[in-house]
Amino acid sequence: MKEGKAAPIYIDPKGEDYAGLRRAAGSFAADVHLVTGTQPDICSETCKLDGTAVIAGSIGSNELIDRLIAEGTLDVSGIQGKRECYRIQMVERPVAGVEQALVIAGSDKRGTIYGIYSISERIGVSPWVYWADVVPEKQPLLAISASLLNITSKEPSVKYRGIFLNDDWPSLGSWVTQAFGDFNEEFYDKVFELILRLKGNYLWPAMWSAEFSLNGTSSPLANARHAEEYGIIMGTSHHEPLFRAGSEWQKVYHQYGTSNLWDFARNREAITAFWEDGIKRNGSFHNLITLGMRGEADSALEGSDRENIELLKDIILTQKALLKKYHLEHEPQILAVYKEVEKYWYGTAGVEGLKDWDVLNDVIILLADDNFGNLRKIPAARGQRRGAGWGMYYHFDYHGGPFSYEWVNTIPLEKVWEQMSMAFDYGIRDVWIVNVGDLKPMELPVSYFLDLAYDFEAWGTNAANRTGEYTKRWVEQQFGHTLEPGTVEGIAQILSGYTRMNGRRKPEIVTPATFSLLHYHEAGRVLKQAAELEQAADTFYALIAEQHKDAYYQLVYYPAAASANVVKMNIFAGLNRLYAERGSVLANTYANLVKDAIGRDQHLQKVYNHGISGGKWQGMMSSAHVGYVHWDAEGWKYPEVSTLAPVDGPLMIVDVEGTEQGYVSGTASLPAFTNLLKETYDITISNGGETGFEYQAECSADWIRLEQTRGWIDTGTTIQAAVDWDKLGLGEAASGEITLSGAGTAVRVKVAVDWTSLQDVPPMTFIEAHQVVSIEAEHAMSRVSRSGVEWRIIGNYGRSLSSLKMFPDGVSFAQPEQAPYLEYRILVRQDGEYTLTAYIAPTNNLSPASGLKYAVSLDNGTPVAADALPVGYEGGNHDHEPWCRAVMDNIHTSVTSHELAKGLHTLRFYGLDAGLVLQKLVLSAAPLPYSYLGPEESFYTGHAGH
Template sequence: MKSSPQIYLFFAILFTLGGITNSTAQTSFKLVDSKENTSVIIDESEPKVVHIAAEMLNDDVFKITGKQLGTTTTTNTTSTAILAGTLGTSSFINDLVAAKKIDTTQLSGKWETYSIQLIENPTENIKQALVIVGSDRRATAYGLLEISRRIGVSPWEWWADVTPDKKEQLSLTITPQVYGEPSVKYRGIFLNDEDWGLQRWAALNFEPKTGDIGPKTYAKVFELLLRLRANTIWPAMHTCTKAFYHYPENKVVADDYAIVVGSSHAEPMLCNINAEWNHDTMGDYRYDTNAGEIKKLFKKRAKETADYEGIYTLGMRGEHDSPMIVGDDDTPSQVKLLEQVITDQREILKETKQDLAQVPQAFVPYKEVLHYYQNGLKLPEDVTLVWTDDNYGYLRQLSNPEEQKRSGGAGIYYHTSYWGRPHDYLWLNSTHPVLMWEELSKAYSFKAEDIWILNAGDIKPHEYNTELFMDMAWDMSKFETSAAVAKHQFDWAAREFGTTNATQIDALLDSFYQLALQRRPEFMAWSAVEPVTKSGETQLTQIHYGDEVSKRIDAYQTLIAEVEALKPTISANRKDAFFELVYYPVMGAAQLNQMWLYAYKNKHVATQGRASAAVYAQKSAESYDAIERLTRYFNDTIQDGKWQHIMNKAPRNLPVFSKPVVSLVNSQEPGVGLSLEGYKMEYNNETTNSFADVLPVFNAYTKSRYYIDVFLKGSEPQTWSATPAESWIELSTTSGKLSLENPEERVWVTINWNQVPQGTNKKEAPLGHDHQLIPPSYKVNSKIDFKTGTSEKTVGVSVFNPQFEALKNFNGFVEDKGFVVINAENPSAVQKGKEASWKVINRLGYSNSVMRAEPFTAASETTPEALLKNAPVLEYDFYTFNFGTVDVKVSALPTHAVYPGKGVRCAVSIDGATPQIIDFQTEGRSVSWKENVLKNRSVQSASQIVNKPGKHSLKVYMVDPGVMLDQIVIDLGGLKDAYAFPEETKN
């Protein structure tokens, strides 16, 4: 549904001791004071959901003040009241409209729109009333629960134990206001992959009488949805859970809470095939051979849901979320059969619902069904197209201009939890909020505004992203830029844990999501599923670019220290909430990462015979034990076992959750070894005839630094010392003692650039042969002497320190060790295009900012002439000391083309050469797609010529709007294998 900006008047709220103050507030309303309590008046004729919402509000007030508001159906018993009702249903509201005491012109005929206003003397007995009017039953319930929000009750009060602060009095300051219409008509969650958490928790703890996810559990889920202003559920559907309609009360509870019931892409006509199809009595689940039996099930479900709100998924897939089985294995036959399925389903709906235009119907082009749709499947005009992501957060397709005209409109189905290839992520919520915003806002701009469903797994621990998803669906106009997501996250932290802690929690979560974007915790074993494989070798380098494994260990160690420091500052009534919403996700991710990172460290140092192998093995084991301990606390201790069985530390028992196998070091001759950055083997490894005794070249223009590991061999304590030959060589430490308790030390080597002598500088160009990466005449050579007992070792130090006049005021990027690294958000110049321009999206990408070509409606520019004339351009100045054919590697987020005929492309050109197109699009579940979604990046390259040393210009042209550029490497032959690009080589 389209939103109406003039009625989106949400205002900032400042919580005070006595209640709530609004900066534009006009009138004060006392909810609870020492003299009397306000009553909530609801007409008897109101739908059940309105009465439920009133009781929820009453309970919320009681939790804060210990006093009951009380609910009543008469206006004869109170002097101040909350008067809530649905337009056209409530006699109280209708009387106020007739008396012209309230204006409802902005509500009449609207979907889920409500107003809140203060009225003096609305009736003979009531002196003052806070009047809540809803355009429909859900709107009235939302209005009542808006009061709960304003008095400080979190939507996660029950689901995450966000216990409200105690207050003796409550008052509100009110400005007349209208809320709605929502940006998206149907907004909800899909309970999925519930086997390891939600189902076990419900069956064994919360709802043991049912022994399943039943009406009691769904009532709590629906309560959460109302608090989040959501209205739709796709119920749990795995074989461990009985079908939603198996329990007759489920649909009654859903209707009581005014929740619309839909079903997933694999559950046609609200039927759960996994649980409801019986081969013995019903035959094969094949429409080409057994349509009669299948239609019987469809008719049964249509009949029993005729009087309830529902969204009917049309089409068909096979059992257990598999492809539909048909007789002829060719696309035209499959398309024809699927069209017949849809025709028959609509005929069944006509029998029970009559007017199909009033029956919400959805078609989900997911997996092979998308292939059928792309190959000519004809879909009725009034059916909503529900587009899906690729299971890893990137939308596969959206409505083209013609499809956007369809009366049925469009929607999206999006994952923050997934079971499947190339690897599950079922344990923690690790989808980056800004990525989710980027894809959802893109979908909304393509008119996907009728149905939004989030696969939120077990709900826990997807709390924050679920709320962000619903807030965007409610009012997308508040999320025009990525900065709005940052504000939302900060405001969420402030609401849950106070403004004092909000800045730290926001920064903590930002780091948590940034690390997960680079690789989710569940992917850290480098294993795969379908079929499940054993853990593999990490792609993180331990020998180049400052040691990526150690950098990631340090990053998570920082998060651990920060979250531990925050823990004691949290107020007593929010400590459980802090554990559930922040502490467990951050610590869980940190410990799972470190369990594997320390195991990778163990294997690496064991090959060099380091005694520290045992230390890393121990640290890996400690992280494994920490996860076990944290999860046990979550399940058994919080709220006296309220969440027992909800959290499983190893969904599906995949290899990533197992204790890693570690390496042991055999007895070594006592001594001290050295290992230098840039080498896999240790210093002076004569067995391979390779002398790893010189550090990589230090570059004056990038201020390089490198490490030397000093490590113990054997078990006897050893001492060591290091002496630089020159004063301009600086060491982080110059001596130490090694023992089994402290078996290695990392020495960082830096250069004092104010003291280092200048290299020979007779010429600036040319510098010699193609790809002669560091000309000898430009280096200053020295050394560091290490002494260990009677042993002496010398490490070579080579410094590149010419003083080129051209670089004195150069503000671009400089070659370092045979490559130039550029973060895309740092262009030297930006040129707008005819229709589009490059815009920064912050808090996303490996560099923490990406450049996106906008708007999405801009035309693609695919020819050199069109690129030069029309395309927006990013220009980067760079300087090389070498020349020749170079490889321009561009990293982008692995998004997909918005619809067939579009692409995910940019073009690159060095020094005015003809732009060469780079394409990031992947097909299906290809090997490159799998690699991309595991890394959240796609790297493609193009060859260019750098014809001489000196200054150059790289231009990046938009070919397709929407492409998101992250980083660029100009490789002159020196780039080493690593997981990520090296750090930016800014002058």
């Protein structure tokens, strides 16, 4: 564009792809108008072009582009014959009257459309321009670097890349019906455009109450026809075979017979005719055709394993015969190995499965995660190169057991990277489809998933620890032109922080008892993290330009602040219960904080649904997300609180940091609190009355220093005790007592400092304290590679610091002597039997015969082998308690026992099974008290941060 005039966009009206390119060009023209205030014309006659023009078309479907290629003016050698590629090139005098043209040539229709939208991105228009109200920077004149106008794109890494709109009520369905009336073509045009802007090509449509091929407004098939024009390859979900939506059958079964049974064994003729009509209706469009069959409403088939395998064979043969009848036998087909179908694929001890059935040789096999972002089974080495290929069905949202999660994002990008990179490395490269639920607010993970699938070379296995970089780039894409670099970094950390918080336990099942109120100061630490996250979201909201506040609220503020608020709400409720049980009026303070958090949750949701973007997103944020008591949202409720009627009560200590017991009243004494080299302790004192009273404190030893010795207690007061090292003396162990008195009572706290001499202790030695040595996996003294396999750090992955995983993927070891290992140095302070607890990411066994085995040795002794998965482990089975516990806690824990003598030891951890991801090790001389995250990392030598 120059001199206030936008260059027209030329599309060949005779091209087979004209309808789709016309749609893309229309949205591109709207992008230009959004940036410049000037709307380009879309032209279909070259004689009307002059000056500067944009020419867009596909090779073989645009006469002007084909002529430029034939003349040697336009070089398409890098894209010809490839899938979904584009070439962007400036061309001088391409046609009479045109001085220069920006040519966007695609190897096919989608390639051309990707090229068009790549220009949109280069002028500052986010793919989320409609779906998150992202406002681009205004520019009176478009200036694009010459290097960005001479580009040959790559071929996508994964062939079919798409999303599944699922679990679409109450949020997405409520919004769609008030905004569009139904799941019609007006709605789906927005979805198709988003997928193409994100360089995807595949869609499973909403299904629970919508029929994609019946819900069109202009005609029943309008949705399907628009998908065809846009170039979106349509599929149906894992339980909707041959183009028919799951909810269609019960509405139309009477057209095919008298029975409404969705049971092929008992209603074969009617169901076959139902499928045949689906082929007649949708067979002329580009589809990835779903085969197979599950039970009614996405349930399992009812027979025995043998009966179901034979029934599936009968079903698939019938479906393939129908496809052949209508000359569709060579169209791409897919079979989802989902939930119980996995057993039918592999077979059982007495029944041969489908995996070696030659009828499926031309069918893509769609494997699945366990519905919680952990892959289930992946191809064995000999099957990775099967001709028809493999796919993966992944989840950012799930409606099912052991519980549903359908609110905000709970899958950190680091987990997506680790699991989907493993999928790609195992040969799963034909289909990647992800359940995105309501689509919003999953904007960031949807972008990442599709970018990872499109350009695996840039973001996959060889790009470890680049999720943080990706997140910053994404923030810059949405808001970057108005932000300082430090603000971009801060917003990226908010996005990473809230998904990590939700990843360690999903908001729906955080309860007042989740985080320990008594041990390792866990609840206090988590509460501090949540408060800091909420404060950061507020800080950056104030820094965001006014025109970006709506987008910031959707993409960053709401999911972060609302998630943090749910955590705070539950911890406050736990403290309310604790102090109510202890008779402290602090319970009332926390009751009020719970009520405030409930009000804030309701307010944040109301702002999303009615306040932002002029009320555009009415109903979109309607999912229950607190206090689940069943697998679904039925019976959810906010935390309940207790209040105390104030009475005259004694002075009491309700919390002492660093102790397991936090309550003392009258003249009783607390047990000693001690912590190696810890300098300060907080002591919270309270009363049971409505009015406070004065207290005073004194110490029995001069090395105990108090922040204050006299004060006033209302509902609760914290004083700080510190060790005065100058008076204590280096290396000296000592004990003493703090006495607090007031209201006619006195309470005492015993204080002890217990030293361990660090003289001659080598660097990177973890020191036992309180009978525990806690180690973050990343802090190994050494990481030793073997057999071409090495341990690599995955930063920011897991429940605390990071993780370690063996690369390359797919290598297992029969014996520890062959395996790579991690080495740690520890100092224990007593002789005896110790338990080593390994905290391992909740990965599933990747083949029927594998587990998550590892081995541990001390001081070059015989390794002790263990498996993080119990015998009979069934990933994805919501009736299997070990798997349910693993996905709820987002961790596997496994223990080994070791006899140790007092002193220094070297611990080796060997990885034996592929897929194992180690996060933390805890060595303990006594049973560990309850905590969700386990003990904080122990002091270790040679580290400035400790």
